[in-house]
Amino acid sequence: MTRGLALGLLLAAYPGAADADGMMLVQAGAFWMGSDTDDPNEAPLHRVYVRDFWIDRHKVTNAEFARFLNARGAKSPEGEDYFDWDDADVRIHGPVRGDPARGPAGPYASDPGFESHPAVEVSWFGARDYCLWLGKRLPTEAEWEKAARGPDKRRYPWGDAAPTPARAIYGRQYNATAPVGATTPSGESPDRVQDLLGNVREWTASEYRPYPYAAGDGREAAGRFARRVVRGASHDDPLETLRVTFRRHYEHRGVARGHHFIGFRCATSEDLGEMAK
Numbered sequence: 060m061t062r063g064l065a066l067g068l069l070l071a072a073y074p075g076a077a078d079a080d081g082m083m084l085v086q087a088g089a090f091w092m093g094s095d096t097d098d099p100n101e102a103p104l105h106r107v108y109v110r111d112f113w114i115d116r117h118k119v120t121n122a123e124f125a126r127f128l129n130a131r132g133a134k135s136p137e138g139e140d141y142f143d144w145d146d147a148d149v150r151i152h153g154p155v156r157g158d159p160a161r162g163p164a165g166p167y168a169s170d171p172g173f174e175s176h177p178a179v180e181v182s183w184f185g186a187r188d189y190c191l192w193l194g195k196r197l198p199t200e201a202e203w204e205k206a207a208r209g210p211d212k213r214r215y216p217w218g219d220a221a222p223t224p225a226r227a228i229y230g231r232q233y234n235a236t237a238p239v240g241a242t243t244p245s246g247e248s249p250d251r252v253q254d255l256l257g258n259v260r261e262w263t264a265s266e267y268r269p270y271p272y273a274a275g276d277g278r279e280a281a282g283r284f285a286r287r288v289v290r291g292a293s294h295d296d297p298l299e300t301l302r303v304t305f306r307r308h309y310e311h312r313g314v315a316r317g318h319h320f321i322g323f324r325c326a327t328s329e330d331l332g333e334m335a336k
């Protein structure tokens with residue numbers, strides 16, 4: 060029995076433990092975070108140390124998120140919707156129309172044809188609790204940028220060459236998402252993480268605060284309704300906004316609502332061995 064198989068069986072026996080299948084290791088080290096030549100909120104370019112972590116190779120899909128909703132229901136412990144079930148842009152539905160007072164009725168399923176597209180209209184609470192359900196967590200914005208950037212100062216996950224439709228999903232019509240991994244391998248990061256720039260933006264764990272980034276200054280321990288950083292780019296974002304340093308956040312209970320242009324992926328600091336595929 061290989062070490063990987065043994066670990067897989069061990070993890071399968073403990074629901075809630077993170078599983079290395081589909082996760083990529085980003086090795087500990089310092090990296091260049093931010094930019095001195097773009098939006099002021101990305102400055103300064105500075106060195107940030109990040110410990111070993113693993114990150115999902117692809118964004119969470121509609122089929123995956125529907126499984127979570129069927130296991131855990133559609134509201135968080137604090138009563139927040141996990142996804143905007145009554146939003147016309149959502150790609151997950153139950154068999155009957157939801158009750159506005161109680162939320163949607165399960166069981167939930169991805170709309171046909173969208174099973175492998177990234178989940179959209181997911182609130183930050185939905186993203187947070189999906190990751191917890193699998194024994195994972197959301198990545199910090201520093202982890203996200205290190206996964207996208209590697210050890211150099213590159214502008215895109217694949218390097219400094221200009222974006223093309225083979226490298227990233229961008230510049231499309233509203234709601235024209237693509238299956239996850241559609242830009243593999245051209246759009247991969249140095250650690251072979253897929254789709255970090257394009258298709259949909261991604262929730263992170265971090266509170267939005269000015270740089271320099273410091274994991275220990277409270278931004279990773281913020282209250283649940285804090286403004287959260289959203290990273291990456293969406294299928295309907297223009298070319299000019301594509302870069303790994305771009306930072307966004309949403310005001311006024313922004314974490315409680317989903318959007319057609321935001322999805323997410325999970326991370327973990329657990330040592331999962333060397334078995335990523």
Ligand SMILES: [Ca+2]
Pocket residue numbers: 143146180316317318319
């Ligand atoms: Ca919405």
Ligand SMILES: [Ca+2]
Pocket residue numbers: 146147148180317318319
């Ligand atoms: Ca919407």
